[in-house]
Amino acid sequence: MVGKTSGGEGITTRILRARAAEPAWVWATAIAIPLMLLAPALWNGYPLLQWDTGGYLARWYEGYLVPSRSTVFGLYLHFGEGSNFWINLGIQALATLWILQLTLRVLGMAKPLRLLGMSLALTLTTALPWLSSMLLTDIFAGLSVLSLFLLVLHGDKISGIEKFALFAFTAFAAATHSATLAVLLGLCCVGWAARPFLRDRIAVAGLVQGTLTTVAGAAMLLSANFALSGELAWTPGGYGVAFGRMLQDGIVARYLRDHCPEQHLKLCPYRDQLPATADQFLWGNSMFNALGRFKGLNDEMGFIATHSLAEYPLWQAEAAIVATARQLVHVATGEGTNGWIPHTYGIIERYIPAQLKPMRAAHQQHWDLNFAGVNWLHVPVALVSMSLVFAMFASAVFRRKADDLALFTGTVSLALLGNAFVCGVISGPHDRYGARMVWVATFVMLIAAVRRFGRDDEPRDDSFSL
Incomplete structure (x- = not known):
């Protein structure tokens, strides 16, 4: 019978039943996911700190530029000082929730339980909750790749307000770290180069908006540098x-x-x-x-x-290739997040003494953090996810396939390669640089798995949003 599933239940009936139950699941998802993303900080009793956190915190107070420490991110941290930085963590968790669900929505996969399941998988198998719980720029690296993907390739599926929010978020993310800006700019350049071959999939308006986010991010950083230091200069270092x-x-x-x-x-x-x-x-x-x-x-x-x-051009080229390859496999969670971060402790003690008590009471400051066990799972998941994303992208190129999943795997593959090149060649390979980006590959794999193994008779309803 038309409109019936194999079990005899009408598809329309199933959609109506799903919509009736959806409000409760939307609320459950909106509450549960941020809590999962902030679980490490909640357990710690204070936001997680890293070697570099103090350098960003000090920008508001010291009034001069230091190498590799964005004044924009420093201002963002200063904004949350009065809340012991829990406002910052709340922003990071909510931004993650928003961008994950928006990605599923434009791909026609927006269901509360699906989002909840994927978020749980990412929480357990990747660095994502540790990045969300930390006072560091790294959470914005992977999220900005997703936000640029949405803005450039799926602008026709989102509202004007969402476009504005994505533009502002991507520009801010670009301003928080020069490597993030370089990766986003590289993706835009590839988009412009690919457009003659993908005219039906890559709109000029989307590319213009995406490219302008990097311009806005650069302008934001220069403005913040001038406002705090009196120098109209790029962050040194x-x-x-x-x-x-x-x-x-x-x-x-x-x-x-x-x-x-x-x-x-x-x-x-x-x-x-x-x-x-x-x-x-x-x-x-x-x-x-x-x-x-x-x-x-x-x-x-x-x-x-x-x-x-x-x-030594040949030596430099060889070193760059080796550094890029090594960076690709440096993906362990937790580098620089331990009990030995004296500079960050000193900055908090000097400029924010009111936070000494909660900071010193945290598990991290008692050396209770150990990522060895975590990385027994995180590292193989990251490497397998990355390998599969590269394989899917290569297959799509070979087959000249350009559907939404192919474009997604292509965007993430190029972002991973660009991140490995920029960070490996400029700074040298570090686990921190890989972990902050590779969780996006696991997200792609979860989406591909649902596409591949999901039920064909499942009613599609793309109205869910947060």
């Missing part, structure tokens, strides 16, 4: 971080051996004593401190970095 990666690869030692002492560089006396890693050089007790850190060595590091590119 790019040369220093790139120099650190070249030092780690042995390129700096080779350059110093080839050009000292005729160039009279400050590092020449230390050319045989350079630390083995960039972290030891930049953040440890090295000659970097004795030579004035970034203020004293920034020009020299920039000089060596740029001249090394010209003198």
Whole structure:
């Protein structure tokens, strides 16, 4: 009979029954998911902190620019200080909920129970709840890829208010970290290059809006830098971080051996004593401190970095490929989130002493955090998810398929590769840079699994939204 399922129940009846039960599930989903996303912070008793958190917190108070610390994110943290930063975590959890459900909605998969199930899977198997619970820019890296995907490729399925909100969110995310801005800009460039071949799927209006988010993010960062420091300048530190990666690869030692002492560089006396890693050089007790850190060595590091590119191009290219490949597999959760973060503790003690008591009472400050067990699950899930996303994208390209799932896998694949290139080549491979992006690949796999194994007779109802 027309309109009947194999069990004899009409599809219309099932839709009506589902809609009658939906309000309760919408409310349950809207409450349960933020709680799941903030479970680590709720257990900790205070927002999770990281090595770099203090540098962002200090931007409001110190009034000058420091390498790799966005003033925009510093202002965002200052906004939440009065709530012990729980406002910030609330914003992060709600933004995650909103973007996850909006992604499902534009893909025609918006159901409360489905969103709840996927969120639970992401909470248990990826770094997502740890990112949401932390005072760090990393949560915005993966979310901004999803928000750009929605704005550029599915703008016709969302309202004007949602477009405005996505635009503002993506611009803000771009302003929180230069690597995030670079990944988003790279995705837009690929979109413009692909449009002649995908005219029916990639609208010019969407690409323009997406590209303008990066422009707005850059303008936001420059404005915040000027407002806090009086300098109309980009956040410093790019040369220093790139120099650190070249030092780690042995390129700096080779350059110093080839050009000292005729160039009279400050590092020449230390050319045989350079630390083995960039972290030891930049953040440890090295000659970097004795030579004035970034203020004293920034020009020299920039000089060596740029001249090394010209003198050893093949070595640099090989190092870049190796760094990108290594970054792709550095995906463990929790790097830099432990009990030993003295700089962040010192910043809170100096500028926000009212928060010392709850901060010191937290589990993290008692060394109760250990990610070894977590990563027995997170790392294989991340690597398998990433491999499958790459395989799906390659298959779609080979078959010249351009449906919404193919475009989604393509966007995420390029974002993962771009993130690995930018972070691996500039900063050197770190688990933190991989974990903040790779959870999106697991989200793609959950969507693909539902598409592949979901019930064909399930009534479609795309009206659900939060």
